[in-house]
Amino acid sequence: MPELPEVETIARTLSPQVQGQHIHTVEVLLPKALAFGKEYLPVLRGARVQCVFRRAKVLLVGLVPTQENLALLAHTASPADSFPRDPHLPDCPLFLAFHLKMTGRFFVHPAQSPPLKHTRIIFTLDDGSLFFDDIRTFGYCRIMQPHDFTTWEFWQRLGPEPLTATPAQLAERLGAKKTSIKAALLDQSTVVGVGNIYADESLFRARIRPDSRASTLPHKKLLELAKALQEILMQAIRECGSSIRDYRDAQGNAGAFQNNFFVYGQKNAPCKVCGHALESCTLAGRTTVFCPHCQK
DNA sequence: GTGGCCCTGTGA
DNA sequence: TCACAGGGCCAC
Numbered sequence: 162m163p164e165l166p167e168v169e170t171i172a173r174t175l176s177p178q179v180q181g182q183h184i185h186t187v188e189v190l191l192p193k194a195l196a197f198g199k200e201y202l203p204v205l206r207g208a209r210v211q212c213v214f215r216r217a218k219v220l221l222v223g224l225v226p227t228q229e230n231l232a233l234l235a236h237t238a239s240p241a242d243s244f245p246r247d248p249h250l251p252d253c254p255l256f257l258a259f260h261l262k263m264t265g266r267f268f269v270h271p272a273q274s275p276p277l278k279h280t281r282i283i284f285t286l287d288d289g290s291l292f293f294d295d296i297r298t299f300g301y302c303r304i305m306q307p308h309d310f311t312t313w314e315f316w317q318r319l320g321p322e323p324l325t326a327t328p329a330q331l332a333e334r335l336g337a338k339k340t341s342i343k344a345a346l347l348d349q350s351t352v353v354g355v356g357n358i359y360a361d362e363s364l365f366r367a368r369i370r371p372d373s374r375a376s377t378l379p380h381k382k383l384l385e386l387a388k389a390l391q392e393i394l395m396q397a398i399r400e401c402g403s404s405i406r407d408y409r410d411a412q413g414n415a416g417a418f419q420n421n422f423f424v425y426g427q428k429n430a431p432c433k434v435c436g437h438a439l440e441s442c443t444l445a446g447r448t449t450v451f452c453p454h455c456q457k
Numbered sequence: 458g459t460g461g462c463c464c465t466g467t468g469a
Numbered sequence: 470t471c472a473c474a475g476g477g478c479c480a481c
Contacts, residue, residue: 162474162475162476164476218476260476260477261476262463262464262475262476262477263464263465263474263475263476264464264465264466264475279465295464296464296465296466297463297464297465297466297474297475298463298464298465299463299464299475299476299477300476315477315478340458344458347476349476349477356475356476357474357475357476405474406466406467406474407466443459445458445459446459446460446461446475447475447476448473448474448475
């Protein structure tokens with residue numbers, strides 16, 4: 162469920178709670194939740210949280226390990242750091258990369274708080290504990306050195322950030338796809354951060370049928386879509402994301418953007434613009450809701 | 458391209 | 470009781 166605006170909101174609300182703190186212990190309650198970098202676990206002890214940020218739908222925590230542990234890390238680094246520096250990563254020796262998938266959440270609880278039913282990993286900090294909770298257990302954490310990102314295929318395939326790219330760039334990438342425009346939006350190699358909610362909502366606002374073949378849409382329509390997508394993402398970030406059921410930010414607050422939905426989750430309801438009944442279909446394996454009258 | 462899978466909780 | 474929610478991945 163967390164898409165770009167939700168992960169961005171989580172990063173913003175988590176950052177002030179953990180930045181500058183040190184990790185004392187890490188408790189992995191569900192082994193598969195730590196999907197990569199188990200061998201780095203000892204290096205986390207004493208590491209300082211340098212920054213919290215987002216790339217695509219991935220929440221990242223930049224860490225600075227202790228001098229002693231840095232020396233330990235050097236043994237596992239790739240020779241001479243010969244890989245190109247990733248422009249999406251700040252200069253940190255170590256990262257935690259979380260994918261929240263549908264139900265991943267973060268909490269900072271008082272020290273010594275016991276795990277909850279869905280707690281998967283607990284990071285003990287100077288002041289309190291960072292809980293990574295996940296009901297459906299699809300989410301994961303990876304402990305990564307910078308060079309590990311070069312071999313993480315998912316990361317390498319990610320397209321541009323929708324709020325950094327220009328509308329023209331986004332329009333061009335979308336128009337190059339031979340799939341439905343909905344599938345093109347959901348494809349993280351085209352543009353990152355878009356999930357089912359913001360795909361449907363941006364298509365509605367651009368008045369484009371979700372099943373249109375992307376490559377057949379006029380450039381003007383693609384440009385409108387790109388602009389609609391940017392506006393909708395910015396508005397959703399301002400409103401701290403959309404809370405359907407599980408999503409909360411790192412302070413436990415719900416978002417408000419779900420009040421602005423025109424189509425998502427509104428199958429058979431009257432269109433808020435024209436009054437026609439909204440229809441639904443399946444595209445790219447996802448329930449898709451649209452207005453057959455407004456969207457051509 | 459589509460469908461199944463990973464999962465649990467919710468709502469009809 | 471069972472369909473449904475869905476990001477990413479995999480087999481087909």
